[in-house]
Each structure stands twice: as structure tokens, then as C-alpha cells.
Amino acid sequence: MTATEIDGRAIAARMREEIRAEAGVLAAKGWQPRLVSISVGDVAAAELYVRNQQKQAESAGVAFEARNYPAEISLEQLTGVLLGLNADPRVNGIIIQRPLPAHIPVKALQKAVHPLKDVEGMHPASIGNIVYNDLALGPCTAVAAVEILKTLPLTIEGLDVCVIGHSEIVGKPIAFLMMGLGATVTVCHHMTRQVAVHSRRADAVFVAVGRPGLVTGEMLKPGAALIDIGINRVDGRTVGDADFASCAEVAGWITPVPGGVGPVTVATLLKNAVLATRMQMDHYAAAFAVER
Structure with missing residues (x-):
């Protein structure tokens, strides 16, 4: 099996078209x-x-x-x-x-x-809202990774998902976002025993640890989606947390590094900027009864 490489740049380009249209509407106001x-x-x-x-x-x-x-x-x-x-x-x-x-x-x-200007989604209130399934301005990298998965021909409800990495701004938010969409989520971290046992039974694997080559093809279920969020420099090259060559032989879909999650993260930041602007416009209108 040869994995389909997910084109993050193409996804980001489509997002920017929508953002440009919404920004134009706001600018006109x-x-x-x-x-x-x-x-x-x-x-x-x-x-x-x-x-x-x-x-x-x-x-x-x-x-x-x-x-x-x-x-x-x-x-x-x-x-x-x-x-x-x-x-x-x-x-x-x-x-x-x-x-x-x-x-x-x-x-x-x-x-x-x-919080209304937190376009990175890093304020404690922004992170906390995810627990209540109220996305608002979510953390950009986590939201981008989930949005990429949503572009694939997979039914999210009931999907078995493994998140490798449990940082406050990537791993944990991804887990809550996926649970909010109806997925069954396992979170692995540095104290997890036998990570491969969990990743092998998952339909989709997210990895965000900062260790190049951590995930190999042997750790994946054939046909699974692999969303690699890691960014590492090795011998002058930028690589992810997955061994791309071995994983591509097993996975159904895989994000490259660079060109995968990165461009979609920047597009998500801009999407948050537009959403934040609209939220502020509505806030000022409600507070000061301004005609729009």
C-alpha cells in the first residue's frame, strides 16, 4: 500500500479564498x-x-x-x-x-x-472552551490538524483515534476536539507503555512530540490516516515525528513535513482573525447600539 499524500498547501489555499471573501465583507463595514x-x-x-x-x-x-x-x-x-x-x-x-x-x-x-483577540487560541479561556465543545477561537495547530482529517473520506463518528503527545496546546486540544466530533480517543505520552499497541488499532493517528522518526510503519494499522504535526531539523532538513518512508508504505493517508499541517495552521490563524473581527464587531454593536 502506498499512502495518499495530503496536500496541506491546497487545503490552505481553499481556506484563504473563503477568508478573503469574509475579510472583504468586514472591510466594507x-x-x-x-x-x-x-x-x-x-x-x-x-x-x-x-x-x-x-x-x-x-x-x-x-x-x-x-x-x-x-x-x-x-x-x-x-x-x-x-x-x-x-x-x-x-x-x-x-x-x-x-x-x-x-x-x-x-x-x-x-x-x-x-480572549476576543486571542487568534492563536492560547488563552486559558480559549483552551477551556473546547472542553465544552465550544470551539470559538481554538488553538491553531490543533484545529488545523483536525480540519485536515475532516477532509478525508472517513466517518469521524466512532472513529478510533490515537493522539501521541499530550501538550496543552496541541495533543490535549486535539483529543477534546475529536471527542466532540464523536471519535473514540486514546492519548499516549511519555509515560505510556507500548505506544504501538494503541497506535496499531487506530483508524487515525496524530503525532506531536518533537522526536524525528518516532512513529514507524510497524506502529500503524494498514490504511490508517497519519497526521504528522512534528517539526524537527535533521541534517539540514525539516522532518516530522514520523518516519515518512516506512509509514507511507502502510498508511492510507499521510501528511508530509513540510507542506502538511504547517500551511493549514497559518490559514487557521487567519480564519481566527476574521472570526475574532466579527466577534468584536458584534460586541461593539451590542455594547454601544451601533448601526451596522
Whole structure:
């Protein structure tokens, strides 16, 4: 069996067309979606990613502003910056770029972003809403991975799913999203005994651990879908958490790295930006009885 390679770039392109149309509707009402990216200190590690975000945003009709602050900025000062952006109706979404200096904990900044402007879906309220099956602004990577699975000719209800990795922003949200869709979910982590026992009986496997080659073809059920979310650098190449060659011989569908989950994650960020803008427009209209 040779797996069908899932084209994340094509999925993202279709999403951007829908985003562009919705952004145009909002812009006509005076609410063009606008994102502000916050980075701190040396931006070399995130510079390429920020440029890609800006390019994709502008192509989808979403304004994008990149701001960089000195590495010496304090947590209190940066929190003040975020509170100002929260209060600015011209800003509809805030992105916190990583890495950050050691003295600035990313979770503190994520909590400081207003939930209505949390386009990354990292605020505790955004994560918590998933438990209640209320997606709203979900964590981009987790939502993107699930959206990719939904494009396949599989019946989600009753599907046996294995999630390898249980981080707060990817693994756990994927598990709750899939349960919300009616799937039966097993979550594996670093204390799980015999991960392969669980992954071999799954119809779909998500892996997000950060260990290249962790999942091999021997760990998959023939015909299963494999959504590889890992991003690793090995010998100058970008690879996922799966051994692509062996997995492609067993799986029915597989996401490449790069070109799989990554492009859909950026498109999901832009989709969140449009949704956040509409939510803010509705909020202001309700609060101030503004004619729309």
C-alpha cells in the first residue's frame, strides 16, 4: 500500500479564498481584520515565520503589523503593551512570537491577551472552551490538524483515534476536539507503555512530540490516516515525528513535513482573525447600539 499524500498547501489555499471573501465583507463595514505580531529581542529564529504570516495574511485581505521590542523589556512593560492593544478597536488579533527571553514567561503573555483577540487560541479561556465543545477561537495547530482529517473520506463518528503527545496546546486540544466530533480517543505520552499497541488499532493517528522518526510503519494499522504535526531539523532538513518512508508504505493517508499541517495552521490563524473581527464587531454593536 502506498499512502495518499495530503496536500496541506491546497487545503490552505481553499481556506484563504473563503477568508478573503469574509475579510472583504468586514472591510466594507469598516472592520478590516488587523493582526499585530509581537516579538522580543533577536528575531532571527522567528523572522522567516513572521514574514510568511505577513505574506499569507495580506494575500487573504488581513492587515498585518510586526512589532519588535528590545530584549531588556520587562514583563510588566510588555503586559502594558498588550493591554493597550486589547483596548484598541483597530487591532483585532494579537500574536505572541516565540522564542521569548527567559525572564518573560509565554503563558503570562497569553493570559494577558483578551480572549476576543486571542487568534492563536492560547488563552486559558480559549483552551477551556473546547472542553465544552465550544470551539470559538481554538488553538491553531490543533484545529488545523483536525480540519485536515475532516477532509478525508472517513466517518469521524466512532472513529478510533490515537493522539501521541499530550501538550496543552496541541495533543490535549486535539483529543477534546475529536471527542466532540464523536471519535473514540486514546492519548499516549511519555509515560505510556507500548505506544504501538494503541497506535496499531487506530483508524487515525496524530503525532506531536518533537522526536524525528518516532512513529514507524510497524506502529500503524494498514490504511490508517497519519497526521504528522512534528517539526524537527535533521541534517539540514525539516522532518516530522514520523518516519515518512516506512509509514507511507502502510498508511492510507499521510501528511508530509513540510507542506502538511504547517500551511493549514497559518490559514487557521487567519480564519481566527476574521472570526475574532466579527466577534468584536458584534460586541461593539451590542455594547454601544451601533448601526451596522
